[in-house]
């Protein structure tokens with residue numbers, strides 16, 4: 431028997447107002463269950479001048495993507511210093527502002543709590559940017575980053591396919607977080623707080639919680655597990671140009687298989703701001719660890 435889909439399709443076409451209840455019954459509940467909200471016709475329109483910026487040569491060769499910290503205004507990863515740099519900055523900022531307005535309407539419960547916005551412009555075709563298996567996002571994973579411990583924060587992301595040539599972005603989406611973590615928990619080495627202290631002292635990382643430690647382990651073990659990658663519960667979904675999708679990427683196993691040209695907006699959200707904090711990976715893991723001892 432195939433598992434029910436974890437993709438919720440919402441036929442809503444405007445950034446400027448919330449979906450009606452008949453279009454999207456309970457977006458917050460569905461996100462918190464780890465589902466992907468998919469808006470097939472929520473297009474982020476690019477001008478001709480902006481479309482001309484869709485060129486991988488504009489990305490700093492040392493970086494995977496161009497990114498904007500909207501709080502400080504710092505733009506990183508742009509390879510050129512001419513007027514195209516300002517145009518890229520304006521495009522990325524417009525995506526940040528548009529998605530922010532939309533999230534405030536779609537998820538009003540979160541509006542006062544979303545923080546640390548990071549916007550990313552991804553110009554490389556998937557598979558053309560050389561990387562280690564650990565950074566290979568064509569393998570199913572949940573998001574966890576060595577340089578960015580999150581502690582009691584969730585990772586919420588808004589993706590948009592801006593490909594001007596009709597190329598879809600193909601994802602695989604995996605199972606619910608509790609079954610995923612129950613599969614890997616027995617393999618995990620015990621957490622050693624002393625190591626986090628040492629890394630902090632050496633300025634290698636900001637303070638890393640037991641949760642961050644676990645999530646990095648989970649991320650790596652999923653990606654290194656060929657059997658899970660092949661046979662783990664999963665479904666494929668094509669995101670066409672002009673579509674938007676939203677998920678908690680720390681919770682929803684995902685793999686980006688094909689595609690080129692995407693905008694992505696990240697926010698952090700405190701677990702305490704969720705309508706059902708007990709569904710967070712933080713609380714799921716606490717329950718599973720307590721039950722194992």
Ligand SMILES: [Fe+2]
Nearest residue numbers: 567572573679
């Ligand atoms: Fe990811």
